Amino acid sequence: MGGTLIRAVDNVTLTIGDGEFVALLGASGSGKSSLLNLLAGLDSPTSGTVVSGGKDLSRLSRAQLAIYRRGTVGMVFQSFNLIPRMTVLENVELPLRFAEVDRAKRLDLTNRALARVGLSGRLHHRPVELSGGEQQRVAIARALVTEPKILLADEPTGNLDSRTGKEVMDLIRDLNRSSQMTVVLVTHEHAIAETYAARMISLADGKIVSDVANAKAAASRGDA
Amino acid sequence: MKLYDSVELAARNLREAMLRNSLTTLGIAVGVASLVAMLSLGVGLQRMASRHLKSSGLFNTVVVTSRRDLRAFNREQETSGPSAADSPDLDEAARQKIAAIPGVAEAYPELRFITELRYDDKPHLTMVSGMAFSSGDSDSLEGMQGHFFSSDVAHEVIIQKNFAAELLGRAQPRGPEELKASEVGGPLLGKQLIMRYNERIASSNTEDSASYSVIQREVPLTIVGVTELDPDSMRGAMRARVFLPEKLLESIHPMQAFDNRDATHATSAEPSYSTLIARVSGASKVAEVEDAIKKLGFNTFSILDASKSMQRFFRILDMFLFIFGSLALTVASIGIVNTLVMAVLERRREIGIMKAIGASDQDVRGLFFAEAGAMGLLGGSLGVILGWAIGKIIGIGTNIYLRRQGFPPDNFWAVTWWLVVFALGIAFIISLLSGLYPAARAAKLDPVQALRYE
Numbered sequence A: 001m002g003g004t005l006i007r008a009v010d011n012v013t014l015t016i017g018d019g020e021f022v023a024l025l026g027a028s029g030s031g032k033s034s035l036l037n038l039l040a041g042l043d044s045p046t047s048g049t050v051v052s053g054g055k056d057l058s059r060l061s062r063a064q065l066a067i068y069r070r071g072t073v074g075m076v077f078q079s080f081n082l083i084p085r086m087t088v089l090e091n092v093e094l095p096l097r098f099a100e101v102d103r104a105k106r107l108d109l110t111n112r113a114l115a116r117v118g119l120s121g122r123l124h125h126r127p128v129e130l131s132g133g134e135q136q137r138v139a140i141a142r143a144l145v146t147e148p149k150i151l152l153a154d155e156p157t158g159n160l161d162s163r164t165g166k167e168v169m170d171l172i173r174d175l176n177r178s179s180q181m182t183v184v185l186v187t188h189e190h191a192i193a194e195t196y197a198a199r200m201i202s203l204a205d206g207k208i209v210s211d212v213a214n215a216k217a218a219a220s221r222g223d224a
Numbered sequence B: 001m002k003l004y005d006s007v008e009l010a011a012r013n014l015r016e017a018m019l020r021n022s023l024t025t026l027g028i029a030v031g032v033a034s035l036v037a038m039l040s041l042g043v044g045l046q047r048m049a050s051r052h053l054k055s056s057g058l059f060n061t062v063v064v065t066s067r068r069d070l071r072a073f074n075r076e077q078e079t080s081g082p083s084a085a086d087s088p089d090l091d092e093a094a095r096q097k098i099a100a101i102p103g104v105a106e107a108y109p110e111l112r113f114i115t116e117l118r119y120d121d122k123p124h125l126t127m128v129s130g131m132a133f134s135s136g137d138s139d140s141l142e143g144m145q146g147h148f149f150s151s152d153v154a155h156e157v158i159i160q161k162n163f164a165a166e167l168l169g170r171a172q173p174r175g176p177e178e179l180k181a182s183e184v185g186g187p188l189l190g191k192q193l194i195m196r197y198n199e200r201i202a203s204s205n206t207e208d209s210a211s212y213s214v215i216q217r218e219v220p221l222t223i224v225g226v227t228e229l230d231p232d233s234m235r236g237a238m239r240a241r242v243f244l245p246e247k248l249l250e251s252i253h254p255m256q257a258f259d260n261r262d263a264t265h266a267t268s269a270e271p272s273y274s275t276l277i278a279r280v281s282g283a284s285k286v287a288e289v290e291d292a293i294k295k296l297g298f299n300t301f302s303i304l305d306a307s308k309s310m311q312r313f314f315r316i317l318d319m320f321l322f323i324f325g326s327l328a329l330t331v332a333s334i335g336i337v338n339t340l341v342m343a344v345l346e347r348r349r350e351i352g353i354m355k356a357i358g359a360s361d362q363d364v365r366g367l368f369f370a371e372a373g374a375m376g377l378l379g380g381s382l383g384v385i386l387g388w389a390i391g392k393i394i395g396i397g398t399n400i401y402l403r404r405q406g407f408p409p410d411n412f413w414a415v416t417w418w419l420v421v422f423a424l425g426i427a428f429i430i431s432l433l434s435g436l437y438p439a440a441r442a443a444k445l446d447p448v449q450a451l452r453y454e
Helices: A032-040 A062-071 A088-098 A103-116 A132-144 A162-178 A190-196 A215-223 B003-016 B018-058 B075-079 B092-100 B133-137 B161-167 B181-188 B233-238 B246-251 B259-265 B283-295 B303-346 B348-356 B361-405 B417-444 B447-452
Strands: A021-025 A073-076 A150-154 A182-187 A199-204 A207-213 B061-066 B104-109 B112-119 B122-131 B156-160 B192-202 B212-227 B242-245 B275-280 B298-302
Touching: A021 A032, A021 A190, A032 A073, A032 A150, A032 A182, A062 A073, A062 A088, A062 B348, A062 B361, A073 A132, A088 A103, A088 A132, A103 A132, A132 A162, A150 A162, A162 A182, A162 A190, A182 A190, A190 A215, B003 B018, B003 B361, B018 B303, B018 B361, B018 B417, B061 B283, B092 B104, B092 B275, B104 B133, B104 B246, B122 B161, B122 B246, B156 B161, B156 B192, B161 B181, B161 B212, B181 B212, B192 B242, B242 B246, B275 B283, B283 B298, B283 B303, B298 B303, B303 B348, B303 B361, B303 B417, B348 B361, B348 B447, B361 B417
Parallel strands: A021 A182, A021 A199, A073 A150, A150 A182, B122 B242, B156 B212
Antiparallel strands: A199 A207, B061 B275, B061 B298, B104 B275, B112 B122, B112 B192, B156 B242, B192 B212
16 A cells, blocks of 8 residues: 554553643654644544543544534644634634524624633634734634633644744633633643643653653742 | 524635636526426427317317217227127217216217308308307307307307308418408308208108108308307317307207218117217316216217327427436536535635534535535526526517418417426435535545645
């Protein structure tokens, strides 16, 4: 067949507790994004299990995985992944359509999510009309509109300058603290992980090379 | 995702690639239009034929013949049922039985003979027939000048307009300008016509029941009506152009063409009839009455039989028209497949995003189905209007051509409500079927791969 089997995530055993803020660190190709996709239920492991909230994701059907994705996790991406022809409001509302939430309730939840990320004034703009930081905040609003337990962020600051990157990360930390939302952050920037994550897991070639508590971020938690 | 949301998102997606989707929708419209045009031609031709059949005066009559008789309208019947020798005679007793069948308004013998009529002292030879007094409201008398018989034994006569022209010594007009009954009615209504005929007088010798004598007689008749249509047209070459009240005709015992033959084969003292006409009280009862008469052992012929072979013809014609019409629709459906497959490719990333934020395979599939269905319904509606317009234009064109060729114009086109519903339904179903493959392809996309796609 000519294909070579690549073990993107190899023999990883990992437990993340409720409300934790975990950073997955590593160079590109280390398997951190693949691990995130497994947690998101976007991908299934060839062997082993992924258990989330008591559910073994590797044994769920495609339809059940879709329900898991729309109810339990919210995702934020490096390239924002907003749908360009939809307005801010429509982008944030989209997951609620899949969840078959009533129209009136949908508007309410959408407005609340946008207020939470500080974007109440730009509901009818299209993503291209917003700055990178604003787009990422829309993406975060979309991720939290269904009030998920877990927020999965894949290099959320990768396309942002350091100032807006900090704003976005502050927002994510607020969500982690105020809503007890579990956050799994994929990043290759050590500094960001150190500032925000209470636990730092480093990967290389699909394997965990270190898993340490970050006293500095854990300590700053008390300050908030 | 709820249906309403799918439709809303689909409408939005369709608007986004406006030109491409409009062209695809136009393709469906042309396909549906060709289907509608073809089928409405079929329906129109069928209606035209029915119209002609209706005006033949056969609409609520059942023609009854004995199985012993050679002449039959309905060849199919001769191969089933009792043999000719075992079947009953069509005599007075049979007439009473037929008249007693529920739904039969009147049963009378068909009298029909060629004879001479004198008008203005000039002889004219034509076919004469009886017309039932109850047929005054028949469709075949539409547009008649004058009035119907004043009684069922009145010495009155209704003539067909072409015979009227002949009486007046007028040449038949050629070409598209058809003769109007009103042109020839005026000078003839109220005038006298002398009919010469042979009276058949049954022999007084009861031993020799079938023999008779013949005496030539003349009877004066007043022209009361000139018909616009041809009330007896179903008889083809045998059709009458002069009609007398049926009771009157019966009472004067005109000699019939088959009387000679009856003299050789009659088995009873009573006269037997070659053909009886049963007038049914309503067209809807024709089938029942026909069945009841068949059970008595006679052959029958009605509009149902006349239209049966016609319907078979039109069934086949419709099928061909449908196949040709569908070809364009098939091409259009390929257009839908193409458009949607392109859309799936273009929107790979978007599909990946939707899946990542919670869309199920079913949601994605539904979205593409909704797009296909919307194009189908839109194209279908447009196609029905287009098809109707094409039909109108071709209809007008055909009539101009017909008029030039010397034929009267007619209406070939009919867009019925069921045709509209059918066309819309077909367009919708075909577009959904066309959406099957692209939708399945979109639903199966792996979100991780799709998200990586730039």
